[in-house]
Amino acid sequence: MTKQRREVYGLLLEDASHPTANDVFRKVQDRMPQISLATVYNCLEALVTHGLVNQVNFDREPSRYCANLQEHVHFHDEASGRIHDIEFKDGADIMDFLNLPEGAEITEMELTIRGKLPSRD
Amino acid sequence: MTKQRREVYGLLLEDASHPTANDVFRKVQDRMPQISLATVYNCLEALVTHGLVNQVNFDREPSRYCANLQEHVHFHDEASGRIHDIEFKDGADIMDFLNLPEGAEITEMELTIRGKLPSRD
DNA sequence: AATCTTAATTAGAATAATTCAAAAATCACC
DNA sequence: GGTGATTTTTGAATTATTCTAATTAAGATT
Numbered sequence: 001m002t003k004q005r006r007e008v009y010g011l012l013l014e015d016a017s018h019p020t021a022n023d024v025f026r027k028v029q030d031r032m033p034q035i036s037l038a039t040v041y042n043c044l045e046a047l048v049t050h051g052l053v054n055q056v057n058f059d060r061e062p063s064r065y066c067a068n069l070q071e072h073v074h075f076h077d078e079a080s081g082r083i084h085d086i087e088f089k090d091g092a093d094i095m096d097f098l099n100l101p102e103g104a105e106i107t108e109m110e111l112t113i114r115g116k117l118p119s120r121d
Numbered sequence: 122m123t124k125q126r127r128e129v130y131g132l133l134l135e136d137a138s139h140p141t142a143n144d145v146f147r148k149v150q151d152r153m154p155q156i157s158l159a160t161v162y163n164c165l166e167a168l169v170t171h172g173l174v175n176q177v178n179f180d181r182e183p184s185r186y187c188a189n190l191q192e193h194v195h196f197h198d199e200a201s202g203r204i205h206d207i208e209f210k211d212g213a214d215i216m217d218f219l220n221l222p223e224g225a226e227i228t229e230m231e232l233t234i235r236g237k238l239p240s241r242d
Numbered sequence: 243a244a245t246c247t248t249a250a251t252t253a254g255a256a257t258a259a260t261t262c263a264a265a266a267a268t269c270a271c272c
Numbered sequence: 273g274g275t276g277a278t279t280t281t282t283g284a285a286t287t288a289t290t291c292t293a294a295t296t297a298a299g300a301t302t
Contacts, residue, residue, distance in 0.1 A: 002250065002298085021288080036252050041289070046250095057180050060260080062288060073219060078228065092218040094232075098194060099208045103239030107199065111215075111232045118224030123269080123279065142259080157281050162260065167279095181289080183259060 007032055008043040012053055012067040018074075018083045020062040058083075058112055073111040079119065086113070128153055129164040130188070133174055139185040139195075139204045179204075179233055194232040200240065207234070 001009075007028050012019075019027070025040045044065055047053035056064045056074060064083065072085040094109065122130075128149050133140070140148070146161040165186055168174035177185045177195060185204065193206040215230060 004251075034252085036254095038253075038290085039251050042250075057178065059178050060184065060288095063181065075221070075225070087220045088218055089220055094218070097209055097213040097215070097218065099210055100196070101238060104196070104236060106234055106236040108235040109232065110234075111230065113227055113231075114229040115225060115227040117222060125280075155281085157283095159261080159282075160280055163279075 002043075004028075004032065004035055004039050005043045005046060007035075008040060009047055009052060009067065012047075012065055016066065016068065016085070018056060018064040018066050020064055022062065024065065056083075056112075057110075073113060075117070076112065076114045077117045078114060079116055084117065123164075125149075125153065125156055125160050126164045126167055128156075129161060130168055130173060133168075133186055133188040137187065137189065137206070139177060139187050141183040141185055143183065145186065177204075177233075178231075194234060196238070197233065197235045198238045199235060200237055205238065 008024055011024060011027055015027070017023075021037070021040055021044055024044065025035070025037045028035055028040060044053065044055070048055050048065075052069075053065050053067050054069065056066055058064070058074065058076060066085070068085055070087065072087050075084045075086050076082075077084060095106070129145055132145060132148055136148070138144075142158070142161055142165055145165065146156070146158045149156055149161060165174065165176070169176050169186075173190075174186050174188050175190065177187060179185070179195065179197060187206070189206055191208065193208050196205045196207050197203075198205060215232075216227070
């Protein structure tokens, strides 16, 4: 854990907006003006490979990063453009939904939903 | 529907391997040597926007295209590198699995699974 | 404290998928 | 068959990300 990694990680812990590498770069620059974009990419990669952070890909958009390690689904609100974390219901198992061939093993799964959230007035 | 679009579409109907734009380009070239990669991209885009073809994104890999319009899930077999289409069980509704806020509307969803399929000997 | 070793950061160039722009070709319709 | 609109082509541009080489920093060792 270097200064830079701690800074990037700290930012992700506070900021649940699923920022891109560039977003992270701009925000971290406030506190470490000399940091480079490549370092931000390196830090994010290190955090991801060490399992502290998840990399989230949506369509062909730039990757986003989030420090919410609990298993969850991403909901892209079309109105606001924001991404929300949605949890599974208790006891829900995706295997129950799918016609998976006998003996298939799931390593990892990613579910992304696009839609509209009710506007809260 | 132009010659090129028909060719690209025909290929996708026959080829369920979820080819990338480049794969499509190389294969279509056999029958239309003068076609350009940009045209393949244009054709794919046209087919996608007209709803004949789905664009599938997995992590940061190149987009893949498939003409299977039935709602399905993509299973990335880590052993073979191949992508398989998996269908939902009858009557399965993803809404039943998720703690979605009241009133949320789903426009579109994409589920991708990484894992191992049993090797068939 | 000085030095050695290793790993991380930096800056900038390189890469790869995709998109864009302009000119040429093709198509649909009169 | 001509005309206007749309596509294709070619090649250049863009953008996110990765790579490279050089520098710097961080510990460990004397």
